[in-house]
Each structure stands twice: as C-alpha cells, then as structure tokens.
Amino acid sequence: MALRHAVLAALLDEELSGYQLAKAFDLGVANFWHARPQQLYAELARLENDGLVAGREVVQDNRPNKRLFRVTDAGLAELEEFAAGSAKPSFVRDDLVVKVQAADHVDTGRLIAQLAERAAFAQAKADLFGKLLRAMRGADRSEEEFLRHGERIGPYLTCLRGLAFEEGNRDWCERVIAVLRERGEGA
Amino acid sequence: MALRHAVLAALLDEELSGYQLAKAFDLGVANFWHARPQQLYAELARLENDGLVAGREVVQDNRPNKRLFRVTDAGLAELEEFAAGSAKPSFVRDDLVVKVQAADHVDTGRLIAQLAERAAFAQAKADLFGKLLRAMRGADRSEEEFLRHGERIGPYLTCLRGLAFEEGNRDWCERVIAVLRERGEGA
DNA sequence: AGGCCCATGTAATCTGTTACATGATTCC
DNA sequence: GGAATCATGTAACAGATTACATGGGCCT
Secondary structure, three states: OOHHHHHHHHHHHOOOOOHHHHHHHHHOOOOOOOOHHHHHHHHHHHHHHOOOOEEEOOOOOOOOEEEEEEEEEHHHHHHHHHHOOOOOOOOEEEEHHHHHHOHHHHOOOOOOOHHHHHHHHHHHHHHHHHHHHHHHOOHHHHHHHHHOOOHHHHHHHHHHHHHHHEEEEHHHHHHHHHHHHHHHOOO | OOHHHHHHHHOOOOOOHHHHHHHHHHHHHOOOOOOOOOHHHHHHHHHOOOOOOEEEEEEOOOOOEEEEEOOHHHHHHHHHHHHHHOOOOOEEEEHHHHHOOHHHHHOOHHHHHHHHHHHHHHHHHHHHHHHHHHHHOOOOOOOOHHHHHOOOOHHHHHHHHHHHHHHHHHHHHHHHHHHHHHHHHHH
C-alpha cells in the first residue's frame, strides 16, 4: 500500500477533488508515481474511511458537484511514519527501452518514429516542468534563493527530478535515433 | 502482458536459466524493467507453453540441474509485432521521491540519511553500468566506433540509458541533501 | 450534431507481491 | 556450524488495468 502515501503527499499543499488528483497523477505527479482515476477514487474512499483524509462537498453551478479532500492529522502522522521507514528502490518500466534492447532484431524505421515521438513528448513535459518551477519560485526569484528561504520546497524538488528525467529521456532518444540512422545509411 | 516482451528481449542475445534471468531482472535489466523470480518462472512457463521460447535441460555436477531458454522464431515474430505497435509512456515509481514531496512536513534527518543511502546505491549502479559498457564495446574501442560498426548495440544503448538515469538519481539526491542541510542550519 | 471537459464510480480481470517449500554445495 | 549461492516452483493475497456506466455543460 504505497499509493496511499503518494496521494497523501499530493494533498499536502492543497485540497483537491478526485478528478483534479487524477489529472495530476496522469501527468505522473512530477514523474514519481502514476495511477488511473479509478484507482484514485478507490484510494480516496479508503483513506477517508480510515480517517486519513477528510472530504467536503462543494456545490457548483453549471457543472457536477465535487468533493475536495484534505489530509487530516492522522494522515499526517501516517505520512511521517512512512517517511521514517526505509524506502524501496525505485523502479522504471518502459516499453520503448525494451524495443531498443531488441533493436538488432526488429524493424528500425518504426523504432525511430517511436523514439522521435517520445523525444517530443519528453521535451513537452520538460517545458511544462520548467514552467511549473518558475511559477513555484516566482518569476523574479533565483532558484538558490527560493530553495534557501522558500516555504514549500518539497514539490519544487520533486519537479526538479522530473525535469532532469525528461531531459535525460529526450537526449537518449535523440542519441539512439542518430545511431540507428547512421547504421541504416551505412547498410 | 508486457513482461513477456521484456523477457524475450533479454533472451535475444544469450540462453539463460530462470535463475540467471532473475538476477538480471533483480538488477533492473539496465533500468527499464523489474520483476521477481517467481514472476519470471511463471512467465517462462507460459512462454514455453505458447511456443515463444524453448527450454533445454542442462545436467550439472555438484549443483541442481537447470533449464536454459532461447527465443524461438515464433518468439521473434511476437517481439517484432510488439516493437511495431505503439509504446505506452514510461513510468517511474519511487518511494523516496514521495518522501521528498512531503519534505516540508516530515523529519528531515531521516530523509537525509535515506537520500545519502540512495545516492551511494545509484553511484554503485552507475559504476556497474560503466563496466558493462566497457565490456560490451571492448576495452580499447571507442563508443562512436562501436555504435557505428558493432554487432549487438541494443543492450549497449539500453545500458547507456540506465547509466544516465542513475547518474541523475545520484546528482538529485546530493542536491536535495545539500538544500535540506542548509535549511536545517539556518533554523 | 459531435466531441471534449467535468465528475464519480462499479465489476471483472489481469498482474505483481509476499509467504512458503525444498534441498544440495560452497564459502567463512 | 551458519550463511550464501544455485535452482525451481506453489498458493494466497494485494494492487492495477480495462471495460462499462451515467449525465449535464461548453465549444465548434
């Protein structure tokens, strides 16, 4: 049960509805966790049942009502306990890298197309993370200054990791494309 | 069913037993997939049943017999089909980043200890990947030369991604440690 | 009129993890 | 004597994905 803690961490700084949470997780919550909406609705229900989050109904005009969730004191305690425990090693799962592993045995043309697509996607995500970072620290504030004296630096730091990860993805994709192209021409 | 393809890709270049495969996956197969031994034994059984891999018994002295698996033609065809299809976006899952996301609300001392541990682990993995890369291309060969004319470049390229990922992990951990320490001193 | 966004879920299935089981050999 | 390595699995449970279900409002 680790999704629990990812949800709690995501709700620390703001109240969110299941729907809003789902959008954040679809993006990858700054690239450290991923979950589908159904899972989040279920997890929120369980968390509320366990008293770790509290929901309140918000009535809206012209669109469906929603429930906003915040972390309770018990939720905070749970997060603290989790943070104190030992962390499992991270893991990545990537279809595209599996395909590159098999590059010597499969059609190169399609692979290059997928790598180009992924590179563009990674670039788009990197741009987005860059924007988020600027917004979090304020446009005229330097990163150093913000990290020394800012109030909520957690999301900023995870976003930095996401940015570096996507830049790494983009660079790697471009490198692989270049290698495969050159070999294709030589053949 | 995507573990299937990761297994097939891992078996492309050499025959492996379930046990050997498990060791490769425990390491993360150059950081793109992860699976426990039980899962691999089960997957190998299914793959063999479907005719995508073929196993052969190897009798050994002084240790248990083992079964080595190789990819069949049908397995290769399956991989090619997989490679041609569209790839899902990659995803990462990382407890430690969740903890950093909550850094403003949680005990910093323990977090720093875990980050230091992770940085060391990432460094060790990066060293290992560096060694593997040198071994694959041959000690006296340049990377450019190998990538242009080498025979099996797939595993090399995925290993490059693993190396960059772990270096990114290490750098990020060290940066976060520095930031948290400085804030700790200021308080 | 058609498609997307908001908003929330249920149900069936598939995948992955944890705990358990066995047993010889080699290294400290 | 105890731990680690080699070698292969089964069984129960937890976690995740897919398909399905509903319905109003907004934009083109």
